Amino acid sequence: MTAAPLQKRRPSDLERAQARAGYLFVLPTSVLYLTFVLAPVTLTVILSFSFYDPMLGSRWVGLENYTRFFSDPRSLQIFWNTLRFTFFAVTFNVSVGLLLAVALNRAMPAWLLYFFRLAFFLPVMIAIAFAAIVWSYFFADDLGVVNYYLRLFGLPGVRWLTDSSVAMTSIIIMDVWKNTGFFMIIFIAALQGVPKSLMEAAAMDGTPAWRRFFRITLPYISPVVFFAIVYASIGALQVYESIVILTQGGPGDATRSLSILIVEQGFGSFQIGYAAAISVVMTLVILAITALQQFLSRKWVHQ
């Protein structure tokens, strides 16, 4: 690139200087990445095959931690909770975000757009922990804000956080409030890339709006939709503090997630190897989803 015209005069010197600069520039990031990402991930994988005890010594246990995870009904229940949460949180975050983006993708005064971005994106900016504390009062049984309005309209109150069949839904509701604005923002940008001429031509031909959406808009923005789904899944699989603060994983284990189990096993019961195995399972799910996205987007996107 930059060196091309100079290469004829002093090829090796310049190339070497450039390479030296390159290595120097990536050095800080590489060292930190090795120390705080690659090495710990490798160690976690090793730990997941061992029984770790700093006092009694550690030993290799092969797949024991994994068979324990996949044979214990409680951990399977928690795994299932996490997958269920992920599925619904991703579905609603992405589809509501897309719906909002389509709704806002029209001419409006600048101040109005600023207000909409503010309203929908502010929840994205604040800590989940802060949001969850506020929502815990919204979702409270007797003195809760939501139940107050339900009763005002003559509806029975809902035990949002204490009914085991409702608790997960409540956490998903909060999650969509918290995150959907992020997807709205990236979809608004994506929609602006859809060629106007194409849409106008289709409109002239009398193609109804919903069909224009499915035939033109959606295929056009599909790479962004794929990205959104993967990004949302990676986040949702790690769900932690919203559950810790809203329900502590309860009632029973109804809302307990993998992250909570990892902390409970790793830092509560000092089952380090077992906790490591659970975190490896979580990572493998993330890798699988990403690989699936790569595969599908190569197959479908921009046919």
Place this chain on the structure above:
Amino acid sequence: MSAFRTHAARRGIDWAIILVVGVLAIGMLLPFLWLFSMSFRPVSQAYQLPPSFLPPSLDPANYQAVLASRIPFLRIYANSLLIAGLVTIGQLVTCTLAAFAFARLRFRGRDTLFFILLVGLMFPAQVTILPIYLGYARVGLTNQPIGLALMYLTSSFGVFLMRQFMLSQPKALEEAALMDGAGYFKIFRRISLPQLRPALSALGIITFTQTWNYYFQARILLGREESMTLPVAMDVLRGYLGSGNLSLVMAAMSMSVLPVVLLFLFAQKFVIEGITMSGIKN
């Protein structure tokens, strides 16, 4: 005539949709309004229904009570500022340097290295925290705010974002400087960095916010009260102050969300740009 009517009808539909979204938008803001209004409500009326969404007065009594309580709130606030500040500066430096190399320089192993770095986007904190905790415990970095900051001095996301921005910039000036015999570091500092100002703002704001909000890592590494960050402390505070002191918790929360809300109010453009850049162009 009919064309005019369809146009008018379409504007009508536009405004109807905007109205619906507007109502939703106000709904989105209700938790914030409630939080803010609660923080000004006398403790004795905290649980009074109907809920209030506008502060009854601007009496700072609850705020003073938080600062006077036995929780070292200011210390915790300082921890949060220290960690988020260090991480933001660290990432702005390390990510920009690396991004310059990946976008502008040619060296062996560059693309492999970049790929390995991108894989990092898929590793959740859960899969790195156990060894980091064990290592920190050995060298005495647990319960040290600096320990949490160290973990995040670089990020795959930051490198990726800055590289995207750099690739979208023309490199004619840099080439000219190279011809004039300028060193790479000089080119980076004098020519590339000034062009990157919007990107630096975007990454800075995103990183600050993200770090300010960390909970999982912070809860594990910073268990002792005086080393805590705000999100973790807020949960503890709720327990200490007791359920009767809802107003105090909300006053503490108002103060805790303030930096992030201000950042967003004044720099919305940069945040949105950064998010879009990372979302669209991958």
